[in-house]
Amino acid sequence: MSATADRDPKDIVYVNGSFLPRAQARVSVEDRGFVFGDGVYEVLRAINGKLFAARFHNQRLERSLDGVRIALEGDHSPARFVEIGRQLLKENNLLKGQATLYMQVTRGATIRAHNFPPPDVAPTVYISVARFTPYTDLAESGASAITQPDLRWARCDLKTLNLLPNVLASQTAKERGAFEAMLIRDGVVTEGTKTNFFGVVNGSLRTHPCDSHILPGITRSVLRDLARDLKIELDETPIKVSEIPKLSELFLTGTTTDVMPIVKLDDKPVGKGRPGELTRKLQRVLAESLASGGD
């Protein structure tokens, strides 16, 4: 895999009001992120200092915060996080080229107890940036994927830190030489461990509908709009496991994945075993959208 998140030597991050070197950025062992995974996050893409689809990421962060009932305090808001992100891009010399912006909010640090902390405990905010190199070669050749059972909870629509099932399935994929694990719940493909997916079955573009079993991906949504502009109809009827052999094209989407063709699934070729025509078309229009800065 060609994508890497290299560290800039300066490597300044933001934690709770302070800008400081990553090596000094620490949180309490009592932080609810650390003991309960009690928080939410977003990952944004920066191209030459411009954040792609920031408005949509902000909306989704608000939605995740609401979903887990974390209320931000002081001047903290998703819009402020994006400002901090811009400052971090500048401080870390990432205004040229590509980078990712990571922002995370937890329910704060307090004596461990499942119930929410007392009102005087402020959420913990952690924001960082990293150099990003897109998966250019793999996007050209196409990647492989495996299927894995979807063991996740019933609110996958919230972008939370409870990512252990994603971690385990992703690692299994890596060990089998695959780029991603596509998750199967109740006989249908839901999404990948960190991507959504689109597939072509009998000439029709399909993906899982936005319900509580998938993350409402920003790139998924951008792609849906781009497809609509191209008069390509999207059918949000989930792809059944039994339909997998009928897939003529398959691709993943995500903030750092863009449109990634999947040419092999569970060691069997998808369609002709190379990126399909529709995949290439959507790859192109997404690249144009990214280059123009999106919204």
Place this chain on the structure above:
Amino acid sequence: MSATADRDPKDIVYVNGSFLPRAQARVSVEDRGFVFGDGVYEVLRAINGKLFAARFHNQRLERSLDGVRIALEGDHSPARFVEIGRQLLKENNLLKGQATLYMQVTRGATIRAHNFPPPDVAPTVYISVARFTPYTDLAESGASAITQPDLRWARCDLKTLNLLPNVLASQTAKERGAFEAMLIRDGVVTEGTKTNFFGVVNGSLRTHPCDSHILPGITRSVLRDLARDLKIELDETPIKVSEIPKLSELFLTGTTTDVMPIVKLDDKPVGKGRPGELTRKLQRVLAESLASGGD
């Protein structure tokens, strides 16, 4: 609620080889516990310096570590954690009276990526103790509970840090004035957010079987053995939601909960609305077992 986890003024905890004041105990913002909830934990009960059922907690910690594929390093092992726990009880003047011992292992701190870290990244170990006051009054009067949908993942048998669904249901219970939320999955009661449960239906003692939908509770297992000694048969057929109105007795079990009678569920009395005979009997034998130090 009467149970509290008070802090000793000295308050020394253990993090990765160091004993230090809790206020100074910090982990990297890149710790996988903090960004992925990627870790496991145990809570043990100490009575006058003696840890109850330590052997079973150690076995379960090993099982959780195996389940999420975290390998301990150096001299770290569950047995060593218990030694460290004993040292912390001593350092924090908790050798007399009651205390809890918390031990947590995460997959370590590294550049954020779903896949497991490189082999040179050691797991993070955090161990702490706290004064504990049992829920004596509530155990006498009985407590109330509510039911909530079980939104958790498919491996609830592993004691992991992915606790957000537990946090949310527990908070809902608190806001409704209840001690615990009992979780409902596929029409049956699985367990509480931090407890197992036993119920009496038509004179028969029932609980959910140990499968991937419940945590194999240590107190649950101790209780099962104590019941067997008393020639009380335990039927591990899950209690259906439709059977809830037939419950004549109901109680929760857990390391800090002991046997907690539930006399009201979703605002309706359970049985006669007071702790039942079997509940009292099992409460007594568990108290005796705790007093004698268990295994």
